[in-house]
Amino acid sequence: MHNATLPIIAILGGTGKEGRGLAIRWAHAGYAVIIGSRDPDRAAATAAELNTLLGKEPIVRGLGNVAAARECDIAVLSVPYEAHAATLASIKETVQNKLLIDVTAPLDPDNKRRVRRLASGSAGQEAQQFLGENVRVVSAFQNVSYTHLANLNEILDCDVLVCGNDKDAKRQVIELARAANMIAFDAGPIENAVVAEGLTAVLININIQAKTKSAGIHITGVPR
Amino acid sequence: MHNATLPIIAILGGTGKEGRGLAIRWAHAGYAVIIGSRDPDRAAATAAELNTLLGKEPIVRGLGNVAAARECDIAVLSVPYEAHAATLASIKETVQNKLLIDVTAPLDPDNKRRVRRLASGSAGQEAQQFLGENVRVVSAFQNVSYTHLANLNEILDCDVLVCGNDKDAKRQVIELARAANMIAFDAGPIENAVVAEGLTAVLININIQAKTKSAGIHITGVPR
Numbered sequence: 001m002h003n004a005t006l007p008i009i010a011i012l013g014g015t016g017k018e019g020r021g022l023a024i025r026w027a028h029a030g031y032a033v034i035i036g037s038r039d040p041d042r043a044a045a046t047a048a049e050l051n052t053l054l055g056k057e058p059i060v061r062g063l064g065n066v067a068a069a070r071e072c073d074i075a076v077l078s079v080p081y082e083a084h085a086a087t088l089a090s091i092k093e094t095v096q097n098k099l100l101i102d103v104t105a106p107l108d109p110d111n112k113r114r115v116r117r118l119a120s121g122s123a124g125q126e127a128q129q130f131l132g133e134n135v136r137v138v139s140a141f142q143n144v145s146y147t148h149l150a151n152l153n154e155i156l157d158c159d160v161l162v163c164g165n166d167k168d169a170k171r172q173v174i175e176l177a178r179a180a181n182m183i184a185f186d187a188g189p190i191e192n193a194v195v196a197e198g199l200t201a202v203l204i205n206i207n208i209q210a211k212t213k214s215a216g217i218h219i220t221g222v223p224r
Numbered sequence: 225m226h227n228a229t230l231p232i233i234a235i236l237g238g239t240g241k242e243g244r245g246l247a248i249r250w251a252h253a254g255y256a257v258i259i260g261s262r263d264p265d266r267a268a269a270t271a272a273e274l275n276t277l278l279g280k281e282p283i284v285r286g287l288g289n290v291a292a293a294r295e296c297d298i299a300v301l302s303v304p305y306e307a308h309a310a311t312l313a314s315i316k317e318t319v320q321n322k323l324l325i326d327v328t329a330p331l332d333p334d335n336k337r338r339v340r341r342l343a344s345g346s347a348g349q350e351a352q353q354f355l356g357e358n359v360r361v362v363s364a365f366q367n368v369s370y371t372h373l374a375n376l377n378e379i380l381d382c383d384v385l386v387c388g389n390d391k392d393a394k395r396q397v398i399e400l401a402r403a404a405n406m407i408a409f410d411a412g413p414i415e416n417a418v419v420a421e422g423l424t425a426v427l428i429n430i431n432i433q434a435k436t437k438s439a440g441i442h443i444t445g446v447p448r
Contacts, residue, residue, distance in 0.1 A: 210447060218441065
């Protein structure tokens with residue numbers, strides 16, 4: 001059963017791999033989770049699958065992205081970069097005064113091993129700029145491996161870099177990471193999102209060379 | 225005594241902290257090292273200090289940046305970003321057909337905790353573009369802590385991300401990292417240098433919050 005004192009989390013684009021992985025972790029930790037999708041039927045189907053995997057009383061619901069954004073306390077944007085601007089436009093009014101976690105990692109369409117340069121700096125900055133100051137945008141969770149997220153009891157061997165301009169919002173996201181068995185670090189203002197987003201291309205290079213699938217990073221030299 | 229089969233390394237801007245740290249590690253490993261500086265006398269003074277620390281037959285020399293670049297096989301550019309363009313201009317002809325390792329991490333002058341955006345993308349890209357295709361530019365070693373470099377027998381708890389367009393040049397830099405007791409990973413093309421450079425601001429944030437000085441990263445999920 002979900003814990004009603006915890007915030008409700010909507011994962012927009014939650015039918016994708018990473019969205020599902022985060023959803024199952026948070027639902028497992030007792031958060032009420034809503035899967036959002038452009039297609040409400042797909043969202044409902046994914047929610048049903050996740051509830052089966054979780055094997056307890058239904059705690060995950062599926063809705064269209066806008067309805068999901070309306071019913072949540074915290075919105076998590078987990079869409080391919082190609083759908084980033086359109087999804088932001090569709091939820092702009094609905095997420096005012098909420099916390100939005102942007103998980104988007106823009107990939108260069110010509111070469112996934114190369115960082116994609118954006119005029120704005122990063123997807124996280126685009127979200128903050130487009131949504132306006134009343135939405136607390138936090139960039140995080142770009143580099144977590146789905147395989148490991150889905151393995152519920154595994155402590156994830158990949159730290160999370162959390163960027164944003166609102167300290168309290170970052171604290172909430174660090175808490176959400178902990179609930180999903182990950183260690184997260186406040187990595188500075190939203191301008192630093194380019195590092196976390198760009199790490200995705202770096203880790204793709206490392207995975208290809210090492211013939212692995214789950215390269216990640218740990219922060220060293222600090223108490224964990 | 226230095227090993228004459230190894231390439232000669234010049235560290236341009238080598239009187240600074242990070243330059244010294246790299247110099248002492250490579251000299252300790254048997255490489256002939258030249259400290260370069262705008263001021264040849266300062267370079268010579270730093271070289272003398274390092275030779276005293278190393279406590280063996282003089283293996284480190286000090287020269288002006290251009291002379292150092294002329295006498296080396298591999299040039300390492302370790303200057304503040306404010307001196308990056310001028311130093312590149314002074315050595316452009318001299319380093320043609322050589323390998324240049326760019327260690328520069330541009331910091332935002334208004335806020336060191338915030339990634340500095342460059343029109344070119346990164347200092348590494350600026351170097352590659354300015355020096356031309358006959359110079360193999362590799363971006364690396366931005367995030368290594370001087371304190372730890374100076375402690376010669378310590379295996380460094382910080383991995384090195386190596387970006388560049390020439391595979392063989394990256395292999396040489398990975399080998400140089402190993403000689404200095406660090407583990408390095410091929411992190412992709414020079415466009416990915418923005419990640420390694422920007423990590424500096426991220427690690428500054430983490431150090432300030434944790435009240436530490438030596439935050440770094442490890443790559444996880446791959447064989448080391």
